């Protein structure tokens with residue numbers, strides 16, 4: 001190396017190590033061991049610094065089981081669903097042999113997306129760019145005009161596989177090649193959810209919200225133990241027995257639950273949110289599902305960049321018959337209203353997190369144990385990512 005090149009390399013290394021020291025100091029500034037009564041939230045830069053978002057993408061989202069679709073989308077051979085997970089294009093497809101597989105949706109020729117629809121059915125995966133064909137098992141089947149190319153083995157040029165598993169109504173993928181099985185990741189959530197019989201519900205519709213806030217702001221809002229409900233969601237508040245609201249943290253999930261009361265205060269909410277209890281599950285890091293009698297909605301929070309996220313709501317009902325349509329639509333509209341109320345506040349919080357007036361906030365012991373649980377799980381992942389032994 002010439003002297004100038006060595007200088008440049010040294011400067012580059014110095015910048016890199018200064019940057020990683022800055023990230024380490026931001027991550028290290030959260031005290032995960034404080035008891036709830038003394039704890040603070042994760043500090044504001046965790047929500048506003050693009051380097052933290054990138055660290056999360058490379059660790060949290062690339063190493064956890066991520067929901068990418070519904071099993072109802074891939075029941076028949078050839079059915080597929082695509083998604084972006086940790087910024088990576090992914091496709092899951094059921095083979096002719098009935099096996100569900102997932103792959104990076106990246107052509108081995110010149111990297112185009114092979115499958116371009118959100119979901120559908122195909123007998124072969126056909127790249128739209130130069131027409132390479134892949135089987136439903138990811139194997140490369142054919143390449144037009146490739147005669148004479150030497151040292152090229154079709155067998156080495158199949159789509160790159162990704163781990164995929166299913167649980168209840170959901171398809172999960174994990175980009176980490178050595179990820180532990182999904183059942184281990186879910187832990188005691190599996191027996192906790194089983195009695196609710198989610199498999200009996202049917203998918204109805206999807207609503208998508210793009211929100212100008214960090215993905216964690218939306219999750220925090222969800223995990224505040226109903227703290228905001230009486231203030232922000234007057235309609236929803238009328239059907240919940242707010243004083244009896246419970247919060248349980250275990251493994252990688254939090255269950256918030258509340259007995260239901262009959263309400264005439266808000267007719268639409270009273271009519272569409274029924275049963276003995278409301279069940280609000282959050283699975284680390286970014287998936288929630290909410291159950292009432294004959295009702296399920298799921299919320300998948302997808303980070304877009306440090307201060308934007310997309311939340312995908314899927315609604316399921318027990319009765320999809322034509323006579324239930326108006327009721328189901330009313331129920332979705334009630335969900336929409338709650339969502340709009342949350343959306344505005346999440347964007348206000350993101351603006352506040354950027355203010356020089358704010359560093360971190362304290363937590364309500366009665367209400368905010370779930371939020372602290374989230375912050376602790378996240379801090380453990382980010383801290384272990386920065387520990388050289390784990391690299």
Ligand code: FES
Nearest residue numbers: 107109110127130
């Ligand atoms: S990029 Fe897919 S065939 Fe060329």
Ligand SMILES: [Fe+2]
Nearest residue numbers: 221228233342
């Ligand atoms: Fe809310």
